[in-house]
Every structure is written in structure tokens, then in C-alpha cells.
Amino acid sequence: xxxxxxxxxxxxxxxxxxxxxxxxxxxxxxxxxxxxxxxxxxxxxxxxxxxxxxxxxxxxxxxxxxxxxxxxxxxxxxxxxxxxxxxxxxxxxxxxxxxxxxxxxxxxxxxxxxxxxxxxxxxxxxxxxxxxxxxxxxxxxxxxxxxxxxxxxxxxxxxxxxxxxxxxxxxxxxxxxxxxxxxxxxxxxxxxxxxxxxxxxxxxxxxxxxxxxxxxxxxxxxxx
Ligand SMILES: [Zn+2]
Numbered sequence: 588x589x590x591x592x593x594x595x596x597x598x599x600x601x602x603x604x605x606x607x608x609x610x611x612x613x614x615x616x617x618x619x620x621x622x623x624x625x626x627x628x629x630x631x632x633x634x635x636x637x638x639x640x641x642x643x644x645x646x647x648x649x650x651x652x653x654x655x656x657x658x659x660x661x662x663x664x665x666x667x668x669x670x671x672x673x674x675x676x677x678x679x680x681x682x683x684x685x686x687x688x689x690x691x692x693x694x695x696x697x698x699x700x701x702x703x704x705x706x707x708x709x710x711x712x713x714x715x716x717x718x719x720x721x722x723x724x725x726x727x728x729x730x731x732x733x734x735x736x737x738x739x740x741x742x743x744x745x746x747x748x749x750x751x752x753x754x755x756x757x758x759x760x761x762x763x764x765x766x767x768x769x770x771x772x773x774x775x776x777x778x779x780x781x782x783x784x785x786x787x788x789x790x791x792x793x794x795x796x797x798x799x800x801x802x803x804x805x806x807x808x809x810x811x
Pocket of ligand 1: 630700776777
């Protein structure tokens with residue numbers, strides 16, 4: 588039986604999270620090839636412990652197409668590193684942490700910088716949302732049963748002040764508006780989405796990216 592000491596040790600060493608690391612490496616490889624995580628952008632995390640909260644997250648500045656097994660950092664509920672690591676965690680670690688704190692069912696958070704997400708977020712009004720509706724692909728989002736679903740994706744203004752941005756996201760996540768949401772955009776920056784597992788969060792990225800491109804291309808077409 589594991590002792591308290593050994594359980595604590597489990598979440599301070601990357602060596603104890605090889606399966607999660609392999610899944611996030613594969614995610615980075617795929618997302619880089621699809622153009623959603625270029626030029627070292629993006630960051631990915633998964634929850635490895637709920638009590639105390641511990642996240643495994645990509646280290647800052649790494650090529651997401653070629654993540655090495657030690658290009659990750661374990662962080663606590665405040666986004667501070669746990670255990671010894673030669674790397675800093677992503678600059679946007681706090682955004683992952685507030686999502687994991689507000690949503691106890693969340694097991695993974697994925698953040699991408701795609702062309703279509705960036706394009707649509709740039710066009711949204713201040714305080715606005717991107718409204719995705721009427722597409723069959725909406726059923727790729729968890730609990731959505733029909734193309735009739737309306738997915739409001741809020742757009743937060745970009746900021747290099749991550750604690751400020753995380754505070755805004757935290758307040759939104761605590762509001763009724765976020766009850767059925769699957770993600771949000773940061774203006775001219777990218778998408779954050781999540782899932783109970785890494786696989787579910789990946790499905791949400793794929794669904795959102797498909798929907799963003801369809802929505803964006805339709806807006807560019809002249810009226811029929
Ligand atoms: Zn980013």
C-alpha cells in the first residue's frame with residue numbers, strides 16, 4: 588500500500604507520469620503538423636492529482652512538434668513548480684490552473700494558436716463571443732446532441748498580464764454563462780478548451796478548429 592510520503596513523491600517526479608507525457612507528446616506532434624501549435628506556441632496540461640491539485644504542463648518555449656519527455660513541469664494549485672525541474676512552466680500556466688480549479692471534472696486543458704481561431708477572435712466585438720450554430724460537428728463537443736446547439740465562445744482581450752487575464756477567466760467560469768461552455772478564445776491569440784481526459788480535450792480542439800474554419804469561411808462568402 589502506498590504511504591502518504593510515496594504518494595507525495597509520485598507527484599513531484601516526471602518519471603511517474605510517462606503515460607500522460609506520451610499522450611501530450613503525441614498531441615503536440617499532431618497539433619504542430621496541423622498548424623495549430625507553430626513556432627513553440629501553445630501549451631498543454633493534464634491533472635495528475637486532485638488532492639492536492641497537481642498539473643503536468645508543457646515547459647515554456649518548447650517546440651510542440653518535438654516535445655522531449657523532460658519538456659514538462661509539475662505545478663501546484665497556484666501554478667508554482669513542484670519538485671526539482673530545470674525548466675519553467677508555460678507563461679500561461681495560471682490559465683490552466685484556474686480551469687482545473689473551477690471544473691473538478693477536468694482532466695486536461697489544451698491551448699492552441701490556430702489561424703482560424705486567431706482570425707475569428709480578431710473580428711469579435713469587445714466583450715463579444717463567436718457564435719457557432721447549426722453545424723453537425725458541434726456534436727463533437729461533450730453533451731451536445733444536435734446540430735441545433737448554439738455554442739457561444741467568449742473572446743477575452745489578450746494581455747501579457749497573465750494573473751489579470753486568469754482573474755477574468757476565473758470570474759467567467761464561476762458565472763452561469765460558462766455552465767455549458769467548452770472553451771474560450773483570447774483575442775488575436777488562440778483557443779483554450781478542456782476535457783475529462785486528454786483524448787476528450789483533443790476531440791474538442793479538433794471540433795472547434797473545424798467549426799472555426801467553417802464559420803470563418805462562410806462569413807467571407809458573398810450572400811447566396
Ligand atoms: Zn498562448
